[in-house]
Amino acid sequence: MISIETADKYVAHVRKQVREDPGRRSALRRSLGRPVEDDLTRKAHSTVARWLPSDRTGAAVERAYYSVAALIAAQPRDHADQDGSDPESDTTVPISDETRTADGSDAGTRPEEPVERRTTSLGGTLGQAVTAGKLSVDTVEARLHLLCRQNVPGLHRHLPGLVRRLATVEIEPDWGRLLQDLSRWERARAQVGKRWLQDFYRGIHAGRDDNSRNEDDNPEGEHQ
Secondary structure (H helix, E strand, O other): OHHHHOOOOOOOOHHHHHOOOHHHHHHHOOOOOOOOOOOOHHHHHHHHOOOOOOOOOOHHHHEEEHHHHHHHOOOOHHHHHHOOHHHHOOOOOOHHHEEEEEOOEEOOOOOOOOOOOOOHHHHHHHHHHHHOOOOOHHHHHHHHHHOOOOOOOHHHHHHHHHHHHHHHHOOOOOHHHHHHHHHHHHHHHHHHHHHHEEEEEHHHHHHHHHHHHHHHHHHOOOOO
16 A cells, blocks of 8 residues: 555655646646546656556556546646645655554654654545535535445546535645545445545534534523
8 A cells, every 4th residue: 555655745746746847737637537548648657657656556556646646737726836845855754564563553663753644535525625614515425425436447537526626615635645545446445435435424424513512502592
C-alpha cells in the first residue's frame, strides 16, 4: 500500500507542476477520466511516470496516480495554486515496519519524529460538506452509492463529476488519502467503498447529533 507520506509528496509534486507550468496543467486536465493508454494522456507521462512505484506497476495503481494528478489540475486555478508545498523540501520520514511494535505503536521513536497524519476519506469529506450546509445530502448521496458500485474504469469515469461538485463549494478531497484508496480499489473495492459510505454517514449524523445537543442545552424559550 502507498504510504500517506509518499502520497502527500506526490500531491505536492503535482501541485508544483500545475502551478509553475501551464502546459503541464493543460496536459493533465486533458487526461481526466481517460485510460492511461489514451492518446490524450501521453503528455501526462512526464509529470506522473517517475512517481510510479515501479516499471511494473499494476493497472489500478497506475490509474490512481494519473487520475489524482488530473483531478488536481482540473481544480479551479486558485485552488490548485493554494498549496505552496515543495516535495524537495519535505522532510517527513515514513515510519518503517521495523519501527512498529506488535500493537501498532512506534518502538524507539524519538519525540521529534513526525507522526503519520490523520486522513479523511472522500466519503468523510462529502459528509462534512453536507454538515456544513455546502452540499445537500440529495446531491451527493446517490452519486456516492453509484461510485462505490463501480469497477476500476467506472470509478475513474464517475469520480470527476463528484469531485467537481466539491469544487463548486470550494472544497477539495484529501488527495493523499484519495490516492491510497484509488490504488486499492481493484483488490479491496468492498472495503474501501464501505469505509467511504460509513464516513459519509458518520459525518452527517455527527452534525445532526451536535445540533440536537445544542437544542437540548438551550431549549426554546430558555433565557441565559
